[in-house]
Amino acid sequence: MPNIRKLDPTTSPMHHLGAELRRYREAAGLTQDQLGGKVYCTGSLIGQYETAKKIPTRRFTMQLDDTLCTGGALLRLLEMALCFRVPLQDQQYADLEAEAAQAYFFEPNVVNGLLQTKDYARAVIGVLDKDSLDSRLAHRMDRQRVLLRENPLLTWVILGEAALHQAVGGPGVMRNQLAHLLTFRDQDWVNIQVLPYSAGEHVGFQGAFTLFRFEKGPDLGFNEDYEAGYLTANPQDITARTLRYAHLQAAALSIQDSADLIAHVMEERYGKQP
Structure with a gap:
């Protein structure tokens, strides 16, 4: 069913874009399904754009402008919205992860959430806040279904x-975590590289970040600080992060050498654990 929930245009520039799309559509006397038929998509997708659950491409926004006779207003709003960082809640992040076709993660100090064992994840997310730990842990484990x-x-x-040496949860948990990483070595859709200490200075000193790519829709970047996670679709930001990621890939060990290092650290540091 098309999404018709109430939308607060003051929440973010992207929500403002969605509210304006809805206003122009209703002014034209069209339902979401009717507008979708005119621009060759479903009414449900129009609803996702109107409620800021998805970000339209420039080409599609131009189609909407032409169909709704807005004089290019929606495209101008999109250009403005793309320049802002949008705060993202955990569930919204999980939804993006589930909809993405490709994801590129850089994690300097911790194993990425999609690759964490349950015990490792429990130790990570319970460091400062143990309230609702079981439900938060279940949510993280549920996210891993995108790999299955x-x-x-x-x-x-x-x-x-450093993520291989930081003894999160203790030696036993770390041995199991590193062993779990090695289970991905023969899977074509999961590729793991290790950026070794010997790489010296590198372009990742500013911290962890993520790039999402979609079959339909613009590329998105994500990073977080101590308070929240932030999403950006700004083309200049995406280009800069893509270049940064390419440099990190070049500085990291190959996939096979990375697996060898993971196995070495597992045996050298945690080999005596059951």
Whole structure:
């Protein structure tokens, strides 16, 4: 069913774009399904744009402008909205992860959430806040279904070598976590590289970040600080992060050498654990 929930245009520039799209559509006397028929998509997709659950491409926004005779207003709003960082809640992030076709992660100090064992994840998310720990842990584990679906998320992860040595949860948990990383070595849709200490200075000193790519829709970047996670679709930001990721890939060990290092650290540091 098309999404007709109430939308607050003051929440973010992207919500303002969605509210304006709805206003122009209703002024034209069209339902979401009717507008979708005119621009060759479903009414449900129009609803997702109107409620800021998805970000339209420039080409599609131009189609909407032409169909609704807005004089290019929606495209101008999109250009403005793309310049802002949008706060993202955990469930919204999980939804993006589930809809993405490809995801590229850089994690300098911790194993990425999609690759975490349950015990490792429990230790990570329970460091400062143990309230509702079981439900938050279940949510993180549920996110990993994107790697098990019929068309798995194509996932590329660059881990800093520090993530292999930081004894999260204790030696036993770490041995199991590193062993779990090695289970991905023969899976085409999950690629793990390690950025070794020997790489020296590198372009990832500013911290972890993520790039999402979609079959339909613009590329998105994500990073978080101590308070929240932020999403950006600004083309200049995406280009800069893509270049940064390419440099990190070049500085990291190959996939096979990374697996060898993970196995070495597992045996050298945690080999005596059951």
